[in-house]
Amino acid sequence: MPRSDGYTSFVNSGLGRRLASSLGLPQPVPLRRYSPGAPLVEGPVLVGGHDDTPAVGALRDGLAAAGAELVDTVPDGARLGGVVVDLTAARAPEDLESLRATLGPALKRLGRCARVVVVGRHPEAAATVAQRAARRALEGITRSVGKELRAGATANLVLVTEGSEAAALGTVTFLLSGRSAYVDGQVFRVGEGEAAAPADAERPLAGKVAVVTGAARGIGADIARTLHRDGATVVCVDVPAAGASLATVANGVGGTALQLDVTAADAGARILEHARTRHGGLDVVVHNAGITRDKLLANTDADRWDSVVRVNLLSILAMNETLLAKDGVREGGRVVLVSSIAGIAGNRGQANYAASKAGVIGLVDGYADDRALRRRGITVNAVAPGFIETEMTARIPLGTREVGRRLNSLAQGGLPVDVAEAIAFFAGDAQAAVSGNVVRVCGQSLLGA
Amino acid sequence: MPTTRRAAVLGGNRIPFARQFGPYAEASNQDMLTATLEGLVARHGLAGERVGEVVAGAVIKHSRDFNLTREAVLGSSLAPDTPAYDIQQACGTGLEATILVANKIALGQAESAIAGGVDSASDAPIVVPERLRRKLLRLSRAKTPADRARAAITLRPTDLGIQVPAATEPRTGMSMGQHMAITAARWGVTREAQDELALASHQHLAAAYERGFFDDLVTPYLGLTRDQNLRPDTTLEKLGSLRTAFGSGPDATMTAGNSTPLSDGASAVLLGSQEWAAAHGLTPLAWFVDGETAAVDHLGGEEGLLMAPAYAVPRMLARQGLTLQDFDLYEIHEAFAATVLSTLAAWESPEFCRERLGLEAPLGSIDRSRLNVNGSSLAAGHPFAATGGRIVASLAKQLHEKGSGARGLISICAAGGQGVVAILEAA
Ligand SMILES: NC(=O)c1ccc[n+]([C@@H]2O[C@H](COP(=O)([O-])OP(=O)(O)OC[C@H]3O[C@@H](n4cnc5c(N)ncnc54)[C@H](O)[C@@H]3O)[C@@H](O)[C@H]2O)c1
Numbered sequence: 001m002p003r004s005d006g007y008t009s010f011v012n013s014g015l016g017r018r019l020a021s022s023l024g025l026p027q028p029v030p031l032r033r034y035s036p037g038a039p040l041v042e043g044p045v046l047v048g049g050h051d052d053t054p055a056v057g058a059l060r061d062g063l064a065a066a067g068a069e070l071v072d073t074v075p076d077g078a079r080l081g082g083v084v085v086d087l088t089a090a091r092a093p094e095d096l097e098s099l100r101a102t103l104g105p106a107l108k109r110l111g112r113c114a115r116v117v118v119v120g121r122h123p124e125a126a127a128t129v130a131q132r133a134a135r136r137a138l139e140g141i142t143r144s145v146g147k148e149l150r151a152g153a154t155a156n157l158v159l160v161t162e163g164s165e166a167a168a169l170g171t172v173t174f175l176l177s178g179r180s181a182y183v184d185g186q187v188f189r190v191g192e193g194e195a196a197a198p199a200d201a202e203r204p205l206a207g208k209v210a211v212v213t214g215a216a217r218g219i220g221a222d223i224a225r226t227l228h229r230d231g232a233t234v235v236c237v238d239v240p241a242a243g244a245s246l247a248t249v250a251n252g253v254g255g256t257a258l259q260l261d262v263t264a265a266d267a268g269a270r271i272l273e274h275a276r277t278r279h280g281g282l283d284v285v286v287h288n289a290g291i292t293r294d295k296l297l298a299n300t301d302a303d304r305w306d307s308v309v310r311v312n313l314l315s316i317l318a319m320n321e322t323l324l325a326k327d328g329v330r331e332g333g334r335v336v337l338v339s340s341i342a343g344i345a346g347n348r349g350q351a352n353y354a355a356s357k358a359g360v361i362g363l364v365d366g367y368a369d370d371r372a373l374r375r376r377g378i379t380v381n382a383v384a385p386g387f388i389e390t391e392m393t394a395r396i397p398l399g400t401r402e403v404g405r406r407l408n409s410l411a412q413g414g415l416p417v418d419v420a421e422a423i424a425f426f427a428g429d430a431q432a433a434v435s436g437n438v439v440r441v442c443g444q445s446l447l448g449a
Numbered sequence: 450m451p452t453t454r455r456a457a458v459l460g461g462n463r464i465p466f467a468r469q470f471g472p473y474a475e476a477s478n479q480d481m482l483t484a485t486l487e488g489l490v491a492r493h494g495l496a497g498e499r500v501g502e503v504v505a506g507a508v509i510k511h512s513r514d515f516n517l518t519r520e521a522v523l524g525s526s527l528a529p530d531t532p533a534y535d536i537q538q539a540c541g542t543g544l545e546a547t548i549l550v551a552n553k554i555a556l557g558q559a560e561s562a563i564a565g566g567v568d569s570a571s572d573a574p575i576v577v578p579e580r581l582r583r584k585l586l587r588l589s590r591a592k593t594p595a596d597r598a599r600a601a602i603t604l605r606p607t608d609l610g611i612q613v614p615a616a617t618e619p620r621t622g623m624s625m626g627q628h629m630a631i632t633a634a635r636w637g638v639t640r641e642a643q644d645e646l647a648l649a650s651h652q653h654l655a656a657a658y659e660r661g662f663f664d665d666l667v668t669p670y671l672g673l674t675r676d677q678n679l680r681p682d683t684t685l686e687k688l689g690s691l692r693t694a695f696g697s698g699p700d701a702t703m704t705a706g707n708s709t710p711l712s713d714g715a716s717a718v719l720l721g722s723q724e725w726a727a728a729h730g731l732t733p734l735a736w737f738v739d740g741e742t743a744a745v746d747h748l749g750g751e752e753g754l755l756m757a758p759a760y761a762v763p764r765m766l767a768r769q770g771l772t773l774q775d776f777d778l779y780e781i782h783e784a785f786a787a788t789v790l791s792t793l794a795a796w797e798s799p800e801f802c803r804e805r806l807g808l809e810a811p812l813g814s815i816d817r818s819r820l821n822v823n824g825s826s827l828a829a830g831h832p833f834a835a836t837g838g839r840i841v842a843s844l845a846k847q848l849h850e851k852g853s854g855a856r857g858l859i860s861i862c863a864a865g866g867q868g869v870v871a872i873l874e875a876a
Contacts, residue, residue, distance in 0.1 A: 236491075240661075243668040244484070247491035251526035257491035259664045278494060278730035 032113035034178035041081030049086030050098035058165035079111030167193035170430030182418035185444035193433025203231030214289030228253035268322030312356030345448020368436025379435035386442025410443035456554035457733030461842020463716035464670035466830035488668030501559030541869030543837020548740035565717035566834030630696030632753030643786035654824025655681035712830035716838030733876035757868025
């Protein structure tokens with residue numbers, strides 16, 4: 001699966017590295033990606049922060065159990081696998097100095113593909129304006145650090161809720177691990193909840209039934225494979241015309257193929273019925289199917305407009321009517337939508353696509369506010385992929401493609417599996433307190449940042 | 450001890466049928482059968498599963514494909530310990546395979562099984578003339594250079610020449626179409642009636658595709674998503690303008706439009722016991738009720754080559770205590786439009802039913818609106834051994850949509866003067 005672009009291989013050869021360094025060219029490194037059995041992080045993880053670091057306190061045992069070697073000072077001569085800085089106790093901007101003091105010196109000691117995880121609190125829940133400023137400042141710091149980091153290292157921010165710090169365990173673990181290889185400069189919002197670690201860390205989705213739309217190829221195929229690797233039974237959905245490759249994907253993951261156009265009026269009902277009769281129920285829904293029909297808005301006719309909005313947005317709304325109804329997905333269900341950075345930043349010639357993908361973000365916001373869903377323990381999140389190396393992006397002309405793939409902190413395109421990992425993360429039981437998030441899988445792309 | 454129980458048709462899969470030398474020109478029987486099994490496995494979640502047995506076959510078969518079905522299983526995602534064997538009963542192969550495995554399931558000898566068939570009219574084996582073949586075998590037996598020289602010297606330029614197998618009856622030397630033309634004339638089947646049947650076949654098949662009927666019956670293959678032969682916009686005028694292809698003189702009625710084209714394709718049907726189905730979350734679509742085969746003596750000209758189903762059906766009806774009118778759906782394989790019409794005419798004929806079938810009253814006519822409601826071979830094409838599986842899966846699904854108890858009759862004629870028929874009942 002992992003595919004490396006020619007440039008990345010070149011600059012990682014002896015000659016290439018010298019050349020790139022003397023010319024000041026981007027120097028992407030092969031990213032550390034998860035494979036079952038791999039250690040959580042490569043090297044000790046420095047923990048620290050402001051005052052009594054309540055979040056670190058709540059997470060310490062869980063992180064250690066997940067395989068992280070936590071240290072309070074940088075060990076001599078060692079390269080750090082990561083840094084977790086806890087600023088949840090910050091009351092005012094002055095307290096940010098603790099972050100600088102902990103993180104600054106540690107940055108020089110980071111190993112390859114190390115992880116920086118900043119933990120803070122939700123700004124909107126701040127007691128004072130000063131505190132709100134301090135909390136909001138963490139985002140700026142994290143994003144800047146992300147841009148400062150080299151050699152495949154990433155920086156992300158996790159916002160936790162007072163009293164529910166332990167509920168962020170799954171998120172922090174994900175960010176430290178190779179599963180988050182291409183997730184950089186992002187903010188994760190964790191709400192109220194208990195700590196929950198999966199019974200089997202290698203198969204966190206064991207016993208779950210998942211449906212993935214658009215599974216015949218590209219990102220969808222890797223989502224199916226990743227959910228299967230994590231233990232789920234996967235229903236693979238794609239249009240009948242894509243049935244041949246859909247069958248290959250479904251058989252590869254020992255799942256079932258359901259040839260279905262997601263815009264069909266009964267699509268939701270047929271998915272639910274299939275999941276029920278074949279697999280006993282439905283737990284995870286991944287709305288990945290999507291199309292582009294690019295044209296400048298000035299030249300976009302109603303057909304081009306309509307087809308994109310119908311497939312990428314309206315179909316999700318319609319299917320969710322059934323899938324999220326009381327007799328739909330089971331309690332504790334997980335819904336993950338696929339947006340796009342085009343939906344955040346906009347893109348020339350993609351007004352219809354951006355409309356649909358921004359609309360997806362609106363769906364997430366709306367569902368996240370839905371009390372009935374919360375009561376049933378159903379979470380709804382989205383990933384917004386940036387430049388992902390797929391058949392779709394392989395067709396972009398070389399020059400444009402080269403720019404697209406380098407315009408991010410990791411100086412490379414992501415792989416479909418990177419998107420899939422983020423989706424599998426949201427699908428986990430441990431993420432009960434994670435809802436309403438839109439996380440970009442974009443290597444901290446400069447677009448719309 | 451064997452006790453009988455009902456075998457259920459649980460689903461099916463086929464690849465779209467292609468015309469000879471079309472998109473599947475380079476695909477072998479094994480390729481097509483494997484792809485078809487893969488689609489069936491994916492649809493029913495059988496990856497890594499050991500199925501009781503897989504039974505399929507091909508009418509036109511390379512000698513290298515002696516273990517065609519087993520090889521296809523090994524190339525599929527089914528568990529490698531799934532046994533398989535080949536059968537061949539000309540165009541009846543797919544339905545005969547279904548009868549075989551349904552019987553094993555009914556007897557408790559298998560819990561699940563796949564029946565299928567495949568044929569390629571494109572990737573046909575090339576045969577050298579018999580005389581040359583014998584000389585070449587002699588050459589390969591020769592041990593010493595002298596023997597070899599003696600054998601080689603017997604080769605003559607005139608021995609050369611290749612033969613591509615054709616749909617020709619070995620004992621009459623006549624093509625199937627020529628045989629059919631004689632029967633059609635005997636029953637007074639008109640050109641108009643044949644063209645109407647062909648038109649209905651195209652219209653029904655096109656409508657079935659439009660309403661998504663085949664979404665869970667067909668898996669695309671090599672870029673083909675619908676049957677290549679399907680002409681949704683054909684008309685009686687267009688069909689009426691075609692030149693006749695079989696028969697001779699002003700009485701010739703058969704054209705390329707009301708005869709099936711040579712085709713490439715494959716199909717497979719999943720059957721199982723009720724318990725096996727439940728354990729796999731699969732819903733029985735239809736029960737396999739009964740099957741019958743018949744053969745006629747077409748050599749003396751007493752009976753038409755493709756008329757055996759006319760004999761098989763009444764025998765099966767008598768055994769089941771049913772009349773010809775007791776069916777909600779009829780699937781009569783359209784080898785030629787004239788085959789269907791001659792068969793129906795025979796059942797309506799008091800004379801035929803009395804003299805040939807020994808019945809006091811004719812079987813009578815059928816409600817034609819129940820015939821081949823989702824199209825048949827004239828529109829879909831007819832890769833010989835694949836037709837049975839196409840019909841069984843489509844009929845089972847259509848019966849299931851009609852609701853419990855609905856009954857369907859299948860009738861398929863086959864080369865050599867044979868016929869295979871069966872009854873399904875909605876589960
Ligand atoms: N590749 C990228 O860089 C990128 C970036 C941002 C977002 N995305 C999004 O990720 C998702 C997957 O993208 P991809 O690159 O894998 O695309 P892709 O075109 O390779 O795959 C999309 C799949 O969806 C299926 N599909 C389309 N319409 C459908 C319908 N009506 N019903 C059922 N299935 C349908 C297609 O047949 C195809 O198999 C899409 O939502 C896309 O918008 C991709």
